[in-house]
Amino acid sequence: MNxxxxxxxxxxxxxxxxxxxxxRTDYRQYPTxxxxxxxxxxxxxxxxxxxxxxxxxxxEMEFTAVTILTVAxxxxxxxxxxxxxxxxxxxxxxxxxxxKTYIEGIAISFESRNxxxxxxxxxxxxxxxxWNIYYAIIAAVLSLFxxxxxxxxxxxxxxVDIEHHPLHFDxxxxxxxxxxxxxxxxxxRQEEILKYGMGFVLTPKNMNVVSTIANLGQRQAILHDVSVxxxxxxxxxxxxxxxxIKRDLDDGRIGVFVLPQVREVNKAIKIIGAVPVLENAxxxxxxxxxxxxxxx
Amino acid sequence: MKIExxxxxxxxxxxxxxxxxxxxxxxxxxxxxxxxxxxxxxxxDGIAHALGEELFIxxxx
Numbered sequence: 001m002n003x004x005x006x007x008x009x010x011x012x013x014x015x016x017x018x019x020x021x022x023x024r025t026d027y028r029q030y031p032t033x034x035x036x037x038x039x040x041x042x043x044x045x046x047x048x049x050x051x052x053x054x055x056x057x058x059x060e061m062e063f064t065a066v067t068i069l070t071v072a073x074x075x076x077x078x079x080x081x082x083x084x085x086x087x088x089x090x091x092x093x094x095x096x097x098x099x100k101t102y103i104e105g106i107a108i109s110f111e112s113r114n115x116x117x118x119x120x121x122x123x124x125x126x127x128x129x130x131w132n133i134y135y136a137i138i139a140a141v142l143s144l145f146x147x148x149x150x151x152x153x154x155x156x157x158x159x160v161d162i163e164h165h166p167l168h169f170d171x172x173x174x175x176x177x178x179x180x181x182x183x184x185x186x187x188x189r190q191e192e193i194l195k196y197g198m199g200f201v202l203t204p205k206n207m208n209v210v211s212t213i214a215n216l217g218q219r220q221a222i223l224h225d226v227s228v229x230x231x232x233x234x235x236x237x238x239x240x241x242x243x244x245i246k247r248d249l250d251d252g253r254i255g256v257f258v259l260p261q262v263r264e265v266n267k268a269i270k271i272i273g274a275v276p277v278l279e280n281a282x283x284x285x286x287x288x289x290x291x292x293x294x295x296x
Numbered sequence: 297m298k299i300e301x302x303x304x305x306x307x308x309x310x311x312x313x314x315x316x317x318x319x320x321x322x323x324x325x326x327x328x329x330x331x332x333x334x335x336x337x338x339x340x341d342g343i344a345h346a347l348g349e350e351l352f353i354x355x356x357x
Contacts, residue, residue: 185346
């Protein structure tokens with residue numbers, strides 16, 4: 001047994017633990033199935049091995065061995081493709097689809113989590129080899145925390161104020177507050193919608209948020225999460241009963257019209273608030289130099 | 297070009313106001329109008345939109 005075996009085993013173990021920690025099945029219900037989990041745990045294990053083995057390679061002056069990390073990068077890009085394909089295939093059969101932006105966000109995070117695992121394993125092994133196992137444990141815990149911090153993004157409640165507004169009809173037009181949602185012709189449908197529907201208005205807290213919540217993918221993500229958590233009063237062949245989000249062009253507020261099966265206002269507000277802000281929807285106009293340039 | 301929305305049917309009480317391409321259903325009273333619209337909505341998987349009291353269209357989204 002050579003001097004590197006223990007550090008490598010340690011690194012691989014810590015890396016795999018990191019992957020397990022980052023693999024949560026929550027209300028988003030993904031990955032739901034055992035096989036999906038197995039795939040990700042195995043890939044996590046491989047990632048951890050790559051990270052851990054890289055350190056002894058460097059120590060032994062085998063610098064070319066590090067090029068194997070590029071193979072790893074290609075490998076994990078495939079993970080992203082795999083996730084994207086699976087979710088896109090399945091999305092067509094959802095009553096309220098996730099939408100492409102949400103799927104892309106999920107796929108990206110699956111890829112990046114593998115890199116976090118490589119980093120964790122690399123760091124833990126490195127510290128083990130340079131100092132000893134006690135420092136390595138501290139380093140491992142530290143990188144687990146860093147990983148946790150890096151994988152958590154902001155949520156909708158950080159960027160908007162959410163208010164409940166009852167739905168109302170003006171003629172055939174359905175409104176949430178003053179935001180027009182759609183035209184519903186049949187009186188019975190209108191009654192159904194008033195009975196089962198709920199309306200919320202999301203007011204952006206600053207100018208960056210206006211374009212973020214205007215993003216169609218972000219809006220679809222909100223609808224999907226609400227429908228997953230509270231159920232949806234809809235079926236195939238009833239397009240009139242489709243949850244929708246429309247925008248107030250004047251001030252960038254958005255009106256959310258949903259048809260949940262559990263109609264509890266506070267719960268719904270919490271669930272809308274917990275929707276992740278999709279990375280692909282984030283815009284930062286306030287960082288633009290042209291905006292901030294003082295005018296003389 | 298892919299057409300994403302299309303008017304599948306027009307249902308009306310007022311014959312004088314309509315003509316043209318989509319299938320047209322002329323009804324005698326408001327009740328019939330609504331029941332025809334509801335049926336067509338269910339059959340075509342479209343949405344019944346009201347353009348006025350006497351004029352409904354079924355639109356596929």
